[in-house]
Amino acid sequence: MMAKDAAKTRLAPKPDHVPQALVYDFDMYFDPGLVADMPARVLDLARNAPPIFWSPHDGGYWMICRHDAVARAAREWEVFSSDHIAHSAQMQAMGGAKIDMSNVVQPVPIMLDPPDHSKFRAPLNAAFSPKTMLALKDRIRSLCANLIDKAKPNGACEFMSEIAEPIPVQVFLEIFGLPLERQAEFRRIAKEHLSQSFGGLEDSQRKLREIVDVMQDTLVDRMAHPRDDVISLLAQAQVDGRPLTMHDLQNYCVLLFIAGLDTVVNGMGHGVRHLAAHPGLQDELRANPRLITEAAEELLRRHTFLAVIRTVAKDTIFEGVTMKRGETVKLGYPAADLDAEEFPNPDRFDLNRDNKAHFAFGAGPHRCLGSHLARIELQTLYEEMLARLPTFRLASGKPVTYRCGPVIGPRELHLVWDT
Numbered sequence: 001m002m003a004k005d006a007a008k009t010r011l012a013p014k015p016d017h018v019p020q021a022l023v024y025d026f027d028m029y030f031d032p033g034l035v036a037d038m039p040a041r042v043l044d045l046a047r048n049a050p051p052i053f054w055s056p057h058d059g060g061y062w063m064i065c066r067h068d069a070v071a072r073a074a075r076e077w078e079v080f081s082s083d084h085i086a087h088s089a090q091m092q093a094m095g096g097a098k099i100d101m102s103n104v105v106q107p108v109p110i111m112l113d114p115p116d117h118s119k120f121r122a123p124l125n126a127a128f129s130p131k132t133m134l135a136l137k138d139r140i141r142s143l144c145a146n147l148i149d150k151a152k153p154n155g156a157c158e159f160m161s162e163i164a165e166p167i168p169v170q171v172f173l174e175i176f177g178l179p180l181e182r183q184a185e186f187r188r189i190a191k192e193h194l195s196q197s198f199g200g201l202e203d204s205q206r207k208l209r210e211i212v213d214v215m216q217d218t219l220v221d222r223m224a225h226p227r228d229d230v231i232s233l234l235a236q237a238q239v240d241g242r243p244l245t246m247h248d249l250q251n252y253c254v255l256l257f258i259a260g261l262d263t264v265v266n267g268m269g270h271g272v273r274h275l276a277a278h279p280g281l282q283d284e285l286r287a288n289p290r291l292i293t294e295a296a297e298e299l300l301r302r303h304t305f306l307a308v309i310r311t312v313a314k315d316t317i318f319e320g321v322t323m324k325r326g327e328t329v330k331l332g333y334p335a336a337d338l339d340a341e342e343f344p345n346p347d348r349f350d351l352n353r354d355n356k357a358h359f360a361f362g363a364g365p366h367r368c369l370g371s372h373l374a375r376i377e378l379q380t381l382y383e384e385m386l387a388r389l390p391t392f393r394l395a396s397g398k399p400v401t402y403r404c405g406p407v408i409g410p411r412e413l414h415l416v417w418d419t
C-alpha cells in the first residue's frame, strides 16, 4: 500500500528495468512510520525491506540499505557520482535547455567528484582539524551550561528550540565571524533548508541563493579585510594554484552552512531523546562520565540520521541490480548501521560492541569534515545535561514525531524533570 501522504510526493512510474520484487514503498520525506517513530521504522527497513530497493516516491530512486553494499557504493564515485548539478545540467541540455554553470551555486566539495573534490577539500582540512576544533570546547561548554541552567528551574523544556538549535548556530556564527545579532534569521533558514524535497535544479538553486544572500555582506568584507575566522581563511586560500573567486567562496559557505547547522541539531535531538527514554543509561553515565565519549558514538550508530544522495554516472549492474545513468541512489546509512550482519542485536544500545565503526559521518571521499566539531558539540552537551539536570524524561502526552528527508530529526522534544 502506498503512503497516505503520497499526494505530497512526485510518484514516478516504474522503469522497465526495475523488477517488481525490488519495488518498495518508502517515502523519505513523508513515510508515515518514519514520521511517527524513526528508530522503529529504520529498524524495520533494515530487517524487512529488500537490501537494495526502488521507491517510486520523490521522482523515483534506489535505496541501498545493506552495510557492505553501502560501504562499496560510497567508495565507487565513478559510478555513484556526487556531481548532481553537472548530471542534471547534462540531462536538461539533452532536452534542449541551457544552463549557465558560472552562475550556479554548487556546494563544494560535497557536490564534486575526485580529482576536483580533493583539490577543493584541501583548504577546509586546516580549518576543521581536531586541534582547531578542540580549542572551541570551553566556549561550547559554556553555551550548553547557560542554556541548560536557564531551562532547569522550569522542570521542563522543548529541547529542540530551547537547547539544541541555539548551540550549533552560535558556534557557527562565531567561527565564521558572522553577525551574532542575525541568529534568528540563520536559525530559520537552517531549519527550513532540509525540511522539503527539492523540486529540481531551479528550486534547489532558489534555496541555496537564500543562504548565499544572508552571508554575502560578510563574504565581501572578508575578501577585502581578512580577520581571524573561517571565512577569511577560505578567502585567502588557493585551489589548484589560483586564488579563490567570490563564486568559490559562496559555494564553500553554502555547504558549511547546510552541513554544520541542521546536522548537529538533529544529532542532539536523537541522542537526548534516547537518554530521556532510558533513565538507567543516564544513571550509568552520571556514575561514570568517562563513558560519555563512547556513549555518544553508540548513540550515533543506533540513530544514524543522514542518508546521502548520488547520481548513477553510467549504466551499471550493482550487486546484481541493473541501474541506469541519471538515476538517483540514496545510500541508506541509517538502515546500514542497523544491519544485523554487521552489528549483532542492532537495536540494542551496547557500549561493549567489538565493531564501533558506524556510518553516521559517511564513508569514502566525502566522509564528514566536521566530525571533530560535531563530536565535541554532542559529547559536551551530554556531559552538561547529565551533570546539571536530575533524571530527565519524555513528557507524557507529547509524543516525539520526526521531520524527515535526507536528514531526519525530532520536530519537537518535550522533556520533564523534578525541580
Ligand code: HEM
Pocket: 082, 108, 109, 110, 111, 121, 124, 255, 256, 259, 260, 261, 263, 264, 267, 306, 308, 309, 359, 360, 361, 362, 363, 365, 366, 367, 368, 369, 370, 371, 373, 374
Ligand atoms: C552530527 C553532525 C553531523 C553529521 C551526522 C554529519 C554527517 C555527514 C555525512 C554523512 C557526510 C557525507 C556526505 C556525502 O557523502 O555526500 C558529511 C559531509 C560533510 N560534512 Fe558533516 N555531519 C555533521 C556535522 C558537520 C559539521 C558540524 C560540519 C562543519 C561545519 C560538517 C561539514 C561537512 C562537510 C564540509 C562535508 C563534505 C565533505 C566532502 O564532501 O568532502 N558536518 N557530513
